[in-house]
Each structure stands twice: as C-alpha cells, then as structure tokens.
Amino acid sequence: MRGWERIFKDKLVVLSLAIVASVLVAGVCAPWLAPHDPEEVHMELRYAGASWAYWLGNDHLGRCIMSRLIYGIRPSILWVLAALGASVAWGAVIGLLAGYFRGRIDSLLMRVCDVVLSFPGYVMTLALVGILGVGLENILLAFILTKWAWFARAIRTAVMSYAEADYVKYARTLGIGHVQIIWRHLVPVTMPAIAVIASSAFGSMVLQMSGFSFLGLGVQAPQPEWGMMLSEAREVMFSRPEMMLAPGIAIMVVVSAINFLSDALQTALDPKLAASRRQAPGQPTARDAEVRGKEVA
C-alpha cells in the first residue's frame, strides 16, 4: 500500500510512533523500569532536585517523580486506551448492525445514539461520577458509556457506503448469512475508518482523563497519575513552579504524538476524508461528527 510507505517516510510520524510505542511499553513494564517504589515516602528528600538516584527529583513527600511518571502511564494512558477499545468495539457492533440492516433497527439504534449524544460528554461523565462516586474505574465506565454512541454513528456512516456495494448484494443473493457477510465483507473494509475514528478520540480522552484526575475525581492518592501529579504540584505552584514541568510536558508530548499519528493515519488510510476539500461546501460530512465529538480538557 502506498499509504503506508508515505507514513514511514515522514520522520515526524516515525518519531511519534516511537514515542507512543515506548510509552505504552514503559507503562506495561513499569515495575521493572521504575527506579523506585512510586509510593515510597522520603520526607528528608522533599523537593530535592535531580540527582543520579532520582533523575527527575522528588515531590512534596520526597517520592521519586520519575517512578511516579512511569507508573502514572497506567491510569493515564493504558487504562484510557482500554476504555477506548471497549467503547470503539461496542460502537462498532452498533454501527455495523445499524449500517447493514438499516430500516427499523437502524432508526431505533440511532435514536438511542441521539439520546446519549444529547448529553455533552463532560456532563454525562460528571453525572456518572457524581452518582457512582469518584475513582478511576467510574471515569473509565463513564467514558465507555458516553463515547460509544459517537463511534457508532461514525462507523455506521462508513458501513453504509459499503453495505449497498455489489459484492455485498451478491453475497446476499448467494444466501450467505448476515453475520458472515458483516464479518467477512464489511468489517475488513470499515477497519480503516474505525482506526481513524478511534485514534482521533484517543488524544482528547487522555487529556480528559488527566483533567478529571486533576479535579480530584479520578485516581485517588497516593496512586500516581499524571493529572493528579499536576494537581499536587499546583498546591506549591508559587514556591516550586518547577514541579509542574515533568507531568505537564509528559502529557503534552504524548498527546501531540498521538494526535500527530492520528492525522497521519487519516491521511494514509482514509483518502476520502483527506480529499474532503473537494467536496461541495455546506454538505454534512464525517467531519461534522468529528467536530461534535471534539472536546478538550
């Protein structure tokens, strides 16, 4: 595929890919990579600067910032990725069903999506956290419960353009079962669209997760999480502004790498979207869904 060649020619894309991949690996291998226990308190090392033993220095309880950063990948990135996967999978099932069967199933499923989408993302997440209580798992649950509808809509649009294709009609005339047709003929062709949609949501979900933790609704102390580390650093912002640096830069680098990859993926896999500059202005496109789904922390 020429798209892939183009992707790997771009050095920035390779760099972004390397960043995202190494962050994911570091998160999985945190116990082996972290130089110290992330929750180990050393009051004598409060606010110590960088040293050979503690590369990024120590926080307000003398804990190793480096280790906290590495362990923080788990809730900040890995769990968000898992929630993304779950909601995309659920959204894909709904989107495939709605886009393939059309008719009453379609309109019923889409009405449900409408209802879910009528709650602004933040509001629904806040509501669920308010009712189920604070904590990482409730935010992840809220992510899954609120994001799937948007994925389902976008995937339905992608499916619809293939569901009426001649080869699908042919397969149906041959008497091949619906499940078989969806699995063999529709899932593979909609995969690129699904990948683009999922990756474009990943960056903003990471930002939202850290935002919720920053507000004290997510991961609870003493567990390390990037947004939480920032909220702890904010307490001493005026005397020790440098404490804001490590977690903030970590979030920014990872999110820009993710967004960059998502853009590259979109250009490579979904030439239709990239070519939407040729489309008649004013016509609703997949972009509309994209805009409606964009929320920043």
Added chain:
Amino acid sequence: MIRYIMKRLATALPLLLLVSFVTFMLNELSPADPVRSVLHEQGVPVITEELLASTRAELGLDRPFLVRYLDWLLSCLRLDFGASYVSGKPVWSLLAPAFANTFKLTISSGAAIIALSILLGVLCARREGSWTDRLVRGITFLLASMPSYWLAALLVWYFAVHLDWLPTSGLDGYSSYVLPVLVITVAYAGIYFRMVRSSVLSNMNEDYVLYGRASGLPERKIAAHIVRNSLQVAISVFGMAIPILLGSTVVVENLFAWPGLGSLSIKAILSRDFPVIQAYVLVLAAAFVLFNALADIINAALNPKLRKEL
C-alpha cells in the same frame, strides 16, 4: 424556512423528553440511599429506621417510579428542582446565577475562538505551505495537545503572580475574563482554525474561482468571494462549538474559581448533592439539545440545500 424550523423543533421535543427521563433514571441508579444522605448531610447523629421511613415519606420517595418521574418533570418545568441536600437552598437559586456566569464565559470564549480561527485560518490558507502557515499550524497543534489546566497554571503564574497584571481567580470585573477566555480559546482555536483553513482551501479549488480569474476579476474580489463562501462552513462549525463549550468549561472554571456551573457541579459531586447534580445535567443537556437545534436552523437559513433533509 418556517416549516423547517417547526420540524427541527419538533424533533428536539421527544429528545428533550428522553433526556429528562435518562436524567431522572441516573438518580435511581445511584447506589447511595438519598434519604440517608439527606439525613447525613443535615448532621443527624443516629439514623433510625423510623426516621428513615418518615423522611422518605416527607421527600415523597416512597411513591412509584413513574409517578415520581412525572411529578419531577412537572416541577422541573416550573424551574423547581427541589432543595440542595447540603445547604437546603432551592437548587434553582444556585443554578441560575451559575448558568449565567458559565454562559458569559462561553459566549466570550466562543467569540474569541471564532475571531482567532477565522483570522488564522484565512491567513494560513492564503499562504498555504509558507513559513507562516507551517508555524501557525505547528503552534496551534502543540497548544491543542496541552492540558488546558496546565496552560492555565502557567499563565496564572506568569501574568497574575509574576507580573501581577490580572486577577488569579474569581469573577469581578472584565479583567477576570482575560485568563479563562484565553485558556479556552487556545484549547479550541487549534481545532476550529483547521476547519476554517481547509474550508478556505477547498473553496480556492472551486470552479467559480477559476471562472473569476478567467474573466479577469481582480484577485482582491476573488478573495472576498472565497472568504464569504468559506465562512458558511465556518458558521456551521461554530454553531456546534457553542453547546460543546457550554459543557466543557468545567476544568477551567475550577482552576479560576469561576462561579459557574463547572464549579457548582464539582462541589455537588464531591459532596454527593444529588438534586444539584441532577438539575445540572438536565439543564445542560436541555441547553445542548436546544443549541444544536438552533445551530441547524442557522445552517439551514444559510444553505437552502440543507432544508430538504428533514
């Protein structure tokens, strides 16, 4: 057009009803017993079974589900959302000023986002591929990847503490708007600027531009046509941005202690003040549905092609 407006509003109505039902359901899903939390928040030392039962009856929580829903819905329509579990004040008296403050913040940020996105979008599209274009795209890309509360903290540290130019938090006077609006604008302008840019670019490839050039129109006039046509797309995008903004000022509001819905909701969540949470969700979701309808109506007014869709 009037037909379109009526039709669009007619589709919003059942949605509003469903939204209210989901909001009401949310409370039912709560694992916490609201009666217990009321008594707890009121500082009752010993909670007996009789007390639980009498308070339940007092709050009307012992009636069947649908009755309670209809009752709740009717009182919501009269803006009576009950009383806060924590302070005992009517929820509406807390919610109304907070909504007004959030709305002010949303409108000012929305205006700033629109102005900045159009300015940068047109500028970059006209010089596609130039250094200006690349620089602006690079910077907005990085800014959009930044956690807004981090940016906010850095800005507060620099402008409010280091230079002492602006207030760090709260809402008194116009200077309080500067930092929150700046943070929200920076977070969103990156997204919308790209839309404007690509819309201008797509218009530049249209036939009418070629035709204009061929018939010898001056470049300035062609540019004016391009901008006017691309603004149409921009307006439809911005119409959707306002409701999104309205619901996502939570983090910024908390950072700047902005007395709006975001601060109110977080306080309510942390103290598990269910009536306030419920009213917050309902009011924002209703506003979201109505603003989306409004955005569609504005779009349809601008583009007759869209009117046929409903």
